[in-house]
Amino acid sequence: MSQDLTILLIKGLADTAYMVGASSAISFLFGLPLGVILSITAPDGIGTNRPLYGALSLLVNIGRSIPFIILMVAIIPFTRFLVGTSIGTNAAVVPLSVSAIPFVGRVVESALREIDDGIIEAALSMGATPFDIIRKVLLPEALPAIISGLTLTVISLIGYSAMAGAIGGGGLGDIAIRYGYQRFMPEVMLATVIVLVLMVQFFQFAGDRLSGMARHDKKTEK
Amino acid sequence: MIRLDCVNKIYRVTEPGGTAKRDFHALRDVSLDIENGSIYGIIGRSGAGKSTLIRCVNLLERPSSGRVFINEVEMTALGEAKLRAARRKIGMIFQSFNLLANRTVFGNIAFPLELERWSKQEIKDRVNEIALLVGIDDKLAQYPSQLSGGQKQRVGIARALANRPDLLLSDEATSALDPQTTKSVLRLLRDINEKLGLTVILITHEMDVIKEICDSVAVLDSGEVVEEGSVLKVFTTPLKSVTKELMTSVMQTRLPDSFADLKFTGERGSRETDILLQLSFFGSVAAQPIISDLVRGFDVDVNILAAHIDHIRATPCGTLIIQLSGEDRGGALDYLLDMNLKVEVIGYVARFNDITH
Numbered sequence: 001m002s003q004d005l006t007i008l009l010i011k012g013l014a015d016t017a018y019m020v021g022a023s024s025a026i027s028f029l030f031g032l033p034l035g036v037i038l039s040i041t042a043p044d045g046i047g048t049n050r051p052l053y054g055a056l057s058l059l060v061n062i063g064r065s066i067p068f069i070i071l072m073v074a075i076i077p078f079t080r081f082l083v084g085t086s087i088g089t090n091a092a093v094v095p096l097s098v099s100a101i102p103f104v105g106r107v108v109e110s111a112l113r114e115i116d117d118g119i120i121e122a123a124l125s126m127g128a129t130p131f132d133i134i135r136k137v138l139l140p141e142a143l144p145a146i147i148s149g150l151t152l153t154v155i156s157l158i159g160y161s162a163m164a165g166a167i168g169g170g171g172l173g174d175i176a177i178r179y180g181y182q183r184f185m186p187e188v189m190l191a192t193v194i195v196l197v198l199m200v201q202f203f204q205f206a207g208d209r210l211s212g213m214a215r216h217d218k219k220t221e222k
Numbered sequence: 223m224i225r226l227d228c229v230n231k232i233y234r235v236t237e238p239g240g241t242a243k244r245d246f247h248a249l250r251d252v253s254l255d256i257e258n259g260s261i262y263g264i265i266g267r268s269g270a271g272k273s274t275l276i277r278c279v280n281l282l283e284r285p286s287s288g289r290v291f292i293n294e295v296e297m298t299a300l301g302e303a304k305l306r307a308a309r310r311k312i313g314m315i316f317q318s319f320n321l322l323a324n325r326t327v328f329g330n331i332a333f334p335l336e337l338e339r340w341s342k343q344e345i346k347d348r349v350n351e352i353a354l355l356v357g358i359d360d361k362l363a364q365y366p367s368q369l370s371g372g373q374k375q376r377v378g379i380a381r382a383l384a385n386r387p388d389l390l391l392s393d394e395a396t397s398a399l400d401p402q403t404t405k406s407v408l409r410l411l412r413d414i415n416e417k418l419g420l421t422v423i424l425i426t427h428e429m430d431v432i433k434e435i436c437d438s439v440a441v442l443d444s445g446e447v448v449e450e451g452s453v454l455k456v457f458t459t460p461l462k463s464v465t466k467e468l469m470t471s472v473m474q475t476r477l478p479d480s481f482a483d484l485k486f487t488g489e490r491g492s493r494e495t496d497i498l499l500q501l502s503f504f505g506s507v508a509a510q511p512i513i514s515d516l517v518r519g520f521d522v523d524v525n526i527l528a529a530h531i532d533h534i535r536a537t538p539c540g541t542l543i544i545q546l547s548g549e550d551r552g553g554a555l556d557y558l559l560d561m562n563l564k565v566e567v568i569g570y571v572a573r574f575n576d577i578t579h
Contacts, residue, residue: 122320125280126334126385127310136336140324216365217323 008175009191015089016171016199019161022093024154027100031153032146034060034101035108036134042113046120046130056105063102068160071099092169096160100153107149111142144215151207155200162196172196224256224279224389224421229288231274231445248274249285250445256438258293258388261415261422263432263453265468266442272425275442276391279423280312281305292389310338313382317394319374321366327353327377328362334385348384355417356380356410372403379410383418390414392424396431408434429468433457433534441465454534458504459564481527495570496547497555498527502564504539512561513544519557522548543568 034056040046041053066074072095076086079094115138123137139146162173172192180189231249236242248271256262266272277283278290281297290297292308300308321330331349340348353359356376366374375395382390392411396404412435415422426432432439432453439456441449443464449456460466501512508531513524524544531540546554558565 116318116320118316118318118320119322121282122314122316123333125282125309125312125314125391126337126381127306127308128337129306132337136333137322141322143324214324216325217367 005188005191008179008188009172009195012170012172012175012192013195013199015169016158016161016173019089019092019096019164019169019171020154020157023096023100023157023161024150026093026097027104027153027157028150030097030101031104032108034105035112036138038105038109039112039138040130040134042109044113044117046124046133060102060105063099064106066099068095068099069163071095072163087168089164089170092161092164092171096157096164099160100157103156104150104153107153108142108146111145111149112138114145115141144211147207147211147214151203151211154203154207158196158199158203223258223291223293224254224423225289225291226252226254226275226278227289227291228253229275229278229285229290231271231278231283232286248445249278252278252288252442252445252447254440254447254450256421256423258421259415259419260437261412261424261435263436263439264423264425264442265427265429265432265439266425267464267468268427270442271445272427272442273393274445276393276423276425279389279391280309280314310334310385311387312389312391313379313385313387314391314393315375315378315382315395317397319366319371319378319398321374321377321381323366325365326362327358327364327366327369330366330377331362331380331384333381338385349380352380352384355383355414370403371399372407375399375403375407376410379407379414383414383420388421390420390422392422394426395424397426397428404431405434411435427468433532437535441468454504454537454539457534458502458539495572496545497551497570498568499544499546499555499558500566500568501542501544501558502540502566503542503562504534505537507562508538508540510561512558512563513542516546516554516557520548520550520554522546522550522554 038053038056038060041049041056043050043053045053072092075095075098078098079091080086082094083090085091119137119141120133123133128136161169161171162176165171165174165177168174172195176189176192179185180192229249229252230247233246233248234243235246237244252275254262264272264275274283278285279292279297281290281300285298288298292312295308297305297308322333325333328349331352332345335345335348349362350359353362356379358373358376358380361369361373361377366377369377378395390411395411396407399407408431411422411424414420415435422435424431424436436453438451439453440447441456441462441464443462448462449460449465456465457469460469503512513526516522516524524546526542526544528543529540530542531538533539548554555565555567
């Protein structure tokens with residue numbers, strides 16, 4: 001592997017890591033509260049609110065049904081408003097986050113709704129406030145499932161970030177297209193794919209480990 | 223004193239398979255007075271409304287009408303914040319334990335104390351103290367998934383007691399446990415009741431549980447209290463068929479199945495008929511040698527067909543089904559009727575020898 005190629009790949013890896021890292025952080029930041037609100041306002045939640053749940057749910061469904069490549073183009077004005085430009089890695093972070101927030105919201109919602117009603121009832125019987133229940137019961141009990149869901153989010157963001165090359169976002173996907181495909185350099189294509197596979201493997205492994213460490217409801221305790 | 227005053231609970235339910243809604247009356251005019259320091263049992267078949275009733279005490283279920291008082295405080299009149307404060311003085315334990323899986327035993331017992339914002343040191347001291355009381359002090363670092371059912375319920379009890387409640391609600395707490403473990407958990411509840419002077423309200427579908435630890439009992443059927451009183455009274459003189467049915471597992475008062483074919487006549491027949499009697503006794507009568515008195519005092523033969531002797535708390539009680547035959551059986555019957563026991567003539571049957579085969 002030539003030195004140029006190595007430098008290229010390292011640069012691509014850094015761009016991808018930046019895009020995935022920033023959009024993951026932003027989508028967790030907004031998706032987590034979104035998921036909490038969805039789960040508690042749901043018909044079987046502790047603070048049922050049908051209009052709010054219906055509206056949020058609709059919004060989430062719309063967000064999730066728009067293909068990423070279209071979303072990326074469609075929200076260009078919004079992107080420009082936020083980061084001042086519509087090209088580059090910073091610009092790619094906006095559509096990546098926007099597409100991942102509803103996903104994280106649903107992941108968190110379903111993780112929280114898995115919690116046994118009996119545990120919530122027990123907390124209520126001890127005089128817990130709704131806030132106590134979210135902070136001390138729902139989130140800690142759902143932590144392993146939330147970690148698994150976030151792992152899933154990071155991995156799909158790695159995939160989506162490859163598409164961000166289309167708006168000059170850079171990153172490994174961009175390199176694969178421009179060098180590997182358009183300039184007929186299969187070794188570049190192969191190298192980027194290998195790096196992407198390794199990244200996904202790493203995050204899956206780390207996510208599984210973290211989730212397993214947070215999980216105490218199985219008999220298979222160390 | 224815990225007082226339920228005319229509590230009703232009505233649910234709107236959707237008819238299965240349709241959109242039509244109807245009202246389901248889960249509790250109907252339930253009024254109960256429960257004395258402080260007692261263990262009060264509520265028994266009924268599944269679907270009788272027990273779970274709803276016990277949840278109406280700490281208002282996990284809000285009654286549709288009626289009032290609930292705990293020590294002169296009208297629970298049903300409290301706002302959210304005051305209700306939460308009141309609930310902190312009511313412990314509750316559950317059939318499925320409802321422990322937090324991702325917290326250790328220590329963390330679970332500490333939970334209600336964290337809600338009350340106790341300091342770390344206070345929590346530590348209290349958790350250790352209460353864990354010792356319920357006998358799980360060596361399990362504090364473990365997670366619930368590593369414990370047996372009985373140990374989990376002990377953690378549940380410790381958690382319920384941590385905040386020094388005045389009242390403990392037990393929702394079928396032993397129904398998921400094997401008989402041996404049930405006994406030990408019930409003994410623990412009885413101990414706690416005696417040591418801490420804590421009032422306990424428990425619901426169960428097992429008469430055994432009532433017999434083992436309760437002072438008073440209410441029988442719930444289709445949302446109504448059909449029978450109520452001291453355990454001894456309800457056990458020895460059950461009035462309603464539901465109660466009798468619930469009791470068959472504890473007190474074998476039925477004639478054995480092999481007697482089902484016998485033809486009874488309602489009257490004293492010829493000299494060739496025997497009398498089948500059911501004797502129920504409790505308290506001091508149980509200590510008297512009634513059967514030997516019968517045989518010595520009268521010219522009769524006594525054949526014991528079924529017997530069950532038990533203790534409700536410290537009081538012996540039991541039932542005996544006997545067959546009386548012989549010349550003097552009329553006199554013997556009169557003697558029995560004079561004794562301080564409940565005598566029920568099951569019937570008169572033609573002398574049967576095949577029974578004693």
